[in-house]
Amino acid sequence: NVVALFEGEEESGSDHLEAFLEAHRDRFRCDAVVVSDSGRLDPAVPAITYGLRGLVYLELTVRGPNRDLHSGSFGGAVANPANALARLLASLQDDAGRVAVPGFYDRVRPLEPWEREAFARLPFDEEALRRDLGVDALAGEPGFTPLERLWARPTLDVNGLVAGYTGEGAKTVLPAWARAKVSCRLVPDQDPDEIADLLEGWLARRVPAGCRLEISRLHGARPVLVPTEGPFMAAARQALARGFGAEPAFIREGGSIPVVEAFQRLLGAPVLLLGFGRPDDRAHGPDEQFHLDDLWAGMRTSAWLWPLLGEVGS
Numbered sequence: 001n002v003v004a005l006f007e008g009e010e011e012s013g014s015d016h017l018e019a020f021l022e023a024h025r026d027r028f029r030c031d032a033v034v035v036s037d038s039g040r041l042d043p044a045v046p047a048i049t050y051g052l053r054g055l056v057y058l059e060l061t062v063r064g065p066n067r068d069l070h071s072g073s074f075g076g077a078v079a080n081p082a083n084a085l086a087r088l089l090a091s092l093q094d095d096a097g098r099v100a101v102p103g104f105y106d107r108v109r110p111l112e113p114w115e116r117e118a119f120a121r122l123p124f125d126e127e128a129l130r131r132d133l134g135v136d137a138l139a140g141e142p143g144f145t146p147l148e149r150l151w152a153r154p155t156l157d158v159n160g161l162v163a164g165y166t167g168e169g170a171k172t173v174l175p176a177w178a179r180a181k182v183s184c185r186l187v188p189d190q191d192p193d194e195i196a197d198l199l200e201g202w203l204a205r206r207v208p209a210g211c212r213l214e215i216s217r218l219h220g221a222r223p224v225l226v227p228t229e230g231p232f233m234a235a236a237r238q239a240l241a242r243g244f245g246a247e248p249a250f251i252r253e254g255g256s257i258p259v260v261e262a263f264q265r266l267l268g269a270p271v272l273l274l275g276f277g278r279p280d281d282r283a284h285g286p287d288e289q290f291h292l293d294d295l296w297a298g299m300r301t302s303a304w305l306w307p308l309l310g311e312v313g314s
Helices: 017-023 081-090 113-121 126-133 146-152 192-204 231-244 258-267 292-313
Strands: 033-035 047-052 054-063 155-163 177-186 212-221 249-253 271-275
Touching: 017 258, 033 258, 047 231, 054 081, 054 192, 081 155, 081 177, 113 146, 146 249, 177 192, 192 212, 231 271, 231 292, 258 271
Parallel strands: 033 271, 047 249
Antiparallel strands: 047 271, 054 177, 054 212, 155 177
């Protein structure tokens, strides 16, 4: 007895899915949930994801004068919202890359020793990643490996900036407003609402005279860890091994899938995160891709998975 749930809001935060699950909990009651929205670290190694980061997404708007002004006529006497926003954003992190907001790390669950050892054994090529991304060095919080920073440490990133004149040539504008999109990836046991409160309080105390700050909370998602043991997980490992011809690795991922935590909490069922994509599939890009070899391997895995799950539930 298989129920297929197709959801089209994942990229916009799955705002309505949790309420839908809550309203129809009996209809979706199940023994296990399978989600194929994750990936794997190496083309030769299939993977089961057991951890996802959560998310806080804010839009910050700093407003100043009631219209754009000539910077020669008014610069030096009127606060510049673009300058103010730049200082606010800079205040969020220290020079080492750690988030500077007090309390931000208070609930971070440290990695277990076995996880750090397992991460270190995974086939991760830092030099290859740098070449692929076109950067001369990786960055981030000191004291952790790249995989630990990507999968198990919280982050803060500016995702977009707009202010003043951005067209060709020069226009000496003192802008009326400036806007930034800011996101934080969260790890267990951080709470999205609590982190948003901390950020809002920190920023509100630093708005300069002559400016006002507006903050909109666009998205939020809780971080999640799923058990790596149990009969359904064993069936998933067996199906992946047969489908790909190699034993799967257990990995975390840095992205967020909000519905996974809702499945666990509302349905009380184990969630199997079986992804078939590769790190170089250019997800979210205009040239996003999926290898045909992975399509066939995914099909073979699925052909094995459902009978194996049926044996567990019988």
